Amino acid sequence: MTQERRRGPRRARIRSTGPGPGAGWDRSPWRAAMLHARIAMVATVVLGQLWGLTVALDAWLRGETGQVWWLLGFQALSFLIALAVWLTVPRQAR
């Protein structure tokens, strides 16, 4: 047994179980960066929409229904932007 170990190829000693080196890291960091950027953009749009809904409710409570229609347009535009960011995948990220 000892003779066989000395003759064999030198191998790294396994000290612990678990994923190997590099596990959990993105293999394509540029693709991950683009995905993170898209998520951040849509999250920002959604935050703006939350603000818009708050203002719309406030305007409705004050009875200013005209302002609510303008805010509906803002919400529609925001949704279209979010949809475009979701559906449009940059070439480098494919």
Added chain:
Amino acid sequence: MGEPFEVRRRDEASIGALLDRIREDAPITRRDYLRILVTVSGGLLIGTGVVAAGAFRRHGVGSAPARRITAALQSGRAVYFNYPRPDDQAIALRLFDGTLVGYSAICTHLACSVVWRPDREDLHCPCHNGLFDATTGGVLAGPPPRPLQRVVLEERPTGIWAVGTAEGPDGG
């Protein structure tokens, strides 16, 4: 010649277990987050559309046939009635100068019932201390965002009648 059946079945079982573990470790991927955010965006658009379309009904708004409220109303006295719908509480007031006015008795803040205070000549909402001008229905103080809806009253030989509704003095 393929692998022995036992070996192949063991491999398939281990691959299946590995896939199960991966699914448990990452139930939502980053792409799922993006999809969920876009769905939330669409939901907010629909929510604003519901508000704009007027899905939430205001109290005291609408029309109804003329309705007799009471035979007479003395100075400084008030009478509650329901108009234009059975669940729309309204109030008719005879102010001290003899003017007859009518309003929706539902506070425009959180829909509590307003109370006529003859000693101060105002309409008071006891829930959050909202104050309305008894002469115009406009907001004097407190959190109400718009004036009280007006109820148009008429004095006829048969008594006091509610004949319609109108917007408040500030366009509310």
